[in-house]
Amino acid sequence: MRGGNWVGVVGRRLRKQASYGSHSTSSPPEYPNILGPNLPDVWTSTTQSHRPQSSGNFSASGNTATIIDGKPIAEEIKFRIAGEIQRMKTAIGKSPGLAVVLVGQRRDSKTYINIKLRACEKVGIATVIAELPENCTESELLDVVSRFNEDPSVHGIFVQLPLPQHLDEEKIMTVVSPEKDVDGFHPLNMGNLAIKGRQPFFIPCAPKGCIELLLRFGVEIFGKRSVVIGRSKIVGLPIALLLQRHHSTVSTVHSFTKNPEQITSQADIVVSDVGIPNLVQGNWLKPGAVVIDMGTNLVKDPSSRHGFRVTGDVCYEEAIKVVSAITPVPGGVGPVIISMLLSNTLESAKRAFGFT
Template sequence: MAEIIDGRQLAKDVNQETKQRVDKLREQGIQPGIVVILVGDDPASEIYTRNKHRKATKLGFKSILKKFPADVDQATVMAAVEQYNADDSIDGILVQEPLPDQLDGLAITNAIRPDKDVDGLHPLNLGKLYANQPGHYPVACTPRGIMTMFDRYNVDLEGKNAVIVGRSILVGKPMAALLNNANATTCLTSIHTVDLPAITRQADILIVAAGSPHLIKEEDVKEGAVVIDVGINRLASGKLTGDVDFENVSKVAKLITPVPGGVGPMTIASLMQQTVDMAEWRHNG
């Protein structure tokens, strides 16, 4: 039976470390600042942004939740990004997805200053990650949180077969780069991959971020694998479930994340952690 990775407890530990770093910065007269831009009234986005705002405030950040109506135009959102780009009290800018159809999300992301791109989605930061360049730059928060899980649970990545299901720019692609940079042998797949189970069964480390409830079954997983479930799906019953059949896959895996309570809390903790990083980089080099 698998050991369950407790994302909630790990996030508490990371947040405690972050709070100590915030306190040290504030002793120097520096308060980390983050702004989250929310467009429209998508219920899930409302919850996510509110949770981020509350956590940032609790940790001692300057936190701004900037809301726009669903019918806002491109120029108004771009002007807000430029405002916070120029605001010296803001270290990190995040635009909550999804955005309404009339907005060009790519243009908005690309308008964020790379050194304030707390989500790690600017092409310059992605390029540095893929090139495995040295130096300071942000990376996508969910993959960063997963790498923290591997570190805290002593998961050895070197030489291991790592399979990622889902190729999004938020999770799959930066996750593949981070694993490659850690010397894992990485395979990036999707729900369109022919005979996907034949590939997932080879994985020592399996990360699933496809947005498909219970896509991965017990027979799709190698005995002793580490299984990270990024999926969050709401069933007709209202219950939240992941992309992995947790009950049965946990019989064969060595380590597994639950949904909820696994990757989700670590994503927010990593966002807070990275905002403090960016404040330290900006002020202390």
Template structure:
């Protein structure tokens, strides 16, 4: 058996097209152009590429994109001041501070400072709490993309056992929350660095999501035959990008698998656009009531 490849680029392109059409209708109805402000601190090469892609796809979707590029020596107070200015700018609907930040800056303090109505990454405690309660304002971009990729293979995932490798605030925890919501209805197990008998657990997974940042960590003997495997990892090994999954070996055992690159990554930006439009819609409606 050889797994079908889940084409994240194609699925993301369709989502971006849908968002573009929704943006056109929104602008025609309200005269308001959704505006995403991105803050980039320092010279991290991967972050620079990611921010350029966000800017490009924002413009292509008919949105306004502003990028604030700050030096690596920027202080926490200076960054907080900029975030506060963006919070108070009525024409800015979404704010995204690109991670990671330089060591002198407390990332959590910055994320907490972003207005929750403009927090299109869904990292603010208020938005996390809404997600826990099943009434999310914004769905976290990468986990939402993973769920969309899973459903491109199998729409009805009710009752399936999903195993999430990783417990990060960005992917692991919110991924598990999306999977247990009504409408997804999976049975979810979260694994991490202290999990015992890890392979015995992953082999039970109908859906396996790997998000631990260890190249080629998930091997074929850890995967249940016929599983859907979503690889969130992006690791550089010998100048080549690889995921957290040993792709070639696992692809011989799984039913469907995401490649790296070309799997989860494009979905993250597509969902960022969706959240930015959602933010503009909510803020515009609130101001007109």
């Protein structure tokens, strides 16, 4: 992998042995069908056809909600990825590569990138980071992205957002090759996610993590009512599209929805990604619902060492008395999202190398 050989870009290479150790499985394990089963819509004029209930959702049972802990799942996924990468190295002498592009010196961006780099390192994904100054030109940035597009050792390109105001984020995200768009934000990938039966190269990491958790916890999605609160292109929109591909009946609630609590209270599955602590209160939730809280909000907390704590969009204390299962924040979906980035990068490398 090349890196750091152009003006204004500092490349550094991290290529280490997977710290998860070797994985003895020679064939890839079964992945859950994240895109959902491809079923024709068969309507009848008098009744709707329903698949028989193979398994119910969690039942409402007072305050015995299941806590959907993402950490062990994330660890298990990373372990599996590390094993797959080890198998790839052994078989063809190659590993996946992820290129990260950072413009400017935002501290939070650097923190996020470091978390991703460490995760890559642990599973054996080679990484290269291109750092550009805050005042770089659009053409300099596009040049960096184009080089990564051409580089056969790069299988995923990750442009850290937000970009400085003077850069056209939409344009830059569209220049990332759809085949290396491990974020899944390229409109071609989003379109192929939206259109039933089509296969995007990548599913965005947050929605993929959300569905992964639902599937692993045996939550039935098929035929269930889902409400997605928030409609960002990163989370809300692709989650709604993905839930629909799993044949859920999806409603999207947003800031201009007049009665969000009333609509949300009809849902079997609630996914929230809004950025407002405690927006979703207990009375918004149907007894027995499953809640995936994608919000990550910092709230003041004098009792905490740093003076604040991280919380989601859902009032956890109230929700836990009503719902059948819920993701805590932190520790719910968050850890799984990064493992989805690793998974997308591995998938991309497998495709590039024709490795199965």
